[in-house]
Amino acid sequence: MSEPLKSEIAREAEALGFDVVRFTSADAADGAGAALHAFLAEGRHGDMGWLAATADRREAPLALWPEARSVILLGLNYGPDGDPLSILGERSRGAISVYAQRADYHDVFKAKLKTLARLVQTLAEAEVKVFVDTAPVMEKPLAAKAGVGWQGKHTNLVSRDFGSWLFIGSIFTTAELPADAPEEDHCGGCSRCLDICPTRAFTAPYRIDARRCISYLTIEHKGHIAPEFREAMGNRIFGCDDCLAVCPWNKFAHAARKTTLSVREETNNPPLAELLSLDDAAFRARFRGTPVKRTGRDRFMRNVLIAAGNSGDVTLMPQIEGLLDDASPLVRAMAVWALSRLAPQRLRALRPFLAPAEADPAVRGEWLEAAA
Structure with missing residues (x-):
C-alpha cells in the first residue's frame, strides 16, 4: 500500500x-x-x-x-x-x-x-x-x-x-x-x-x-x-x-x-402563486437541471396544492379552482382538499357540477370527505 x-x-x-x-x-x-x-x-x-x-x-x-x-x-x-x-x-x-x-x-x-x-x-x-x-x-x-x-x-x-x-x-x-x-x-x-x-x-x-x-x-x-x-x-x-x-x-x-x-x-x-400555474412544459422549463424535475409535474403539483391548502392564503383560490378538472387525479384530489381548507362553502357550491363526473376513486373520496 x-x-x-x-x-x-x-x-x-x-x-x-x-x-x-x-x-x-x-x-x-x-x-x-x-x-x-x-x-x-x-x-x-x-x-x-x-x-x-x-x-x-x-x-x-x-x-x-x-x-x-x-x-x-x-x-x-x-x-x-x-x-x-x-x-x-x-x-x-x-x-x-x-x-x-x-x-x-x-x-x-x-x-x-x-x-x-x-x-x-x-x-x-x-x-x-x-x-x-x-x-x-x-x-x-x-x-x-x-x-x-x-x-x-x-x-x-x-x-x-x-x-x-x-x-x-x-x-x-x-x-x-x-x-x-x-x-x-x-x-x-x-x-x-x-x-x-x-x-x-x-x-x-x-x-x-x-x-x-x-x-x-x-x-x-x-x-x-x-x-x-x-x-x-x-x-x-x-x-x-x-x-x-x-x-x-x-x-x-x-x-x-x-x-x-x-x-x-x-x-x-x-411563491405558491407562481407554481400553481405550471403546466407540464412550464414545469420542465422552470426546473430543468435541478433535482425537482425528477418528481414530474403532477407529483410536484400535488405537493404545492397541499402547501396551498395549509397556507391560509385565500388569494390562491382561483388557481386552485382551476385545477379541479386537471388531467391528473393526483392534482384533482389535492385541489379538492386545498379548496376545502381555504373555502369550504365555495367547494360545496362547485360539487354538483364537478363531483358527479369524477371517475377516480381517490378523487371521489376527497369530494365526499370535503362534503362531510
Missing part, C-alpha cells in the same frame, strides 16, 4: 474542488447489510422498490464489484447561507430542501468524480468505477467507515467540519490504498433531530420509517399522500430539512462557496 500515492490523490481531489477526501477498504461497513435487510423486511422503504431490487448488490461494495480493494469517499459542501427553517413561517411560499435549490448534484458531482477517477487510474495503474447516489452503494455507512462523519440518530451523515451539509460520492478502485480511521458517533444524549420531525418518522434513534418522512412523501411517493400527513407538511413542497437543520454540529458548518452549487432563483422557495 502506498501512502505517497494516497497523498497525491488527496491533493488532486482538493485541486478539483472537493471539500472532503477520505479512504477506506472495499469490505462492507459493519452491520450495514443487516440494517438494510431489516429496513426492507419491515416495509419501511415504501414505494422505493429499487432498494429491494438492488439489496444484494447494495449491502457490500464487493457484492457490487468483487475486484475492488479500496473506496475513495469524496464530499462537496452545500451548506446554506441562512437558517433553512425560516421559510416555514412564510406559508405563501413553497419550501424546497436546501440540496434541491441548486443544480442537480448528480451532474455536478459526477463530472468531478470522473476527472479524479481518470487521475487515480493513471497514478495507481488500477481500474476504477465512479458512483453517485443512484448506484446501489450504501454511501453513508462507507463514509462513516472512512471517517467523513458518522450516521446520526436521524440516519443521515453528520460531519464535525460541515455539519449536515455534504454531498457524498465514491470511487471504487482495484488499487490498495491505506484506509483512514472511522469517525466516532458524537450524537451523545442529543435528540433534537428526532424531536423536531413533523410526522414522527423516527421510530427510535437511528431508525426511520420512510413512509412517514416528508422527504419521501414529497419526492419518492408516487400516489396520494395520506390525510394524516398533509397538515404536518406545512409548506414543504420538495423535501424536508428539519432534522438536518437542528443538528448542533451545524455550528461548524459554512455556506457553500462553489458557484456550481449556488442557489437558483427558480428553486429559491418560490
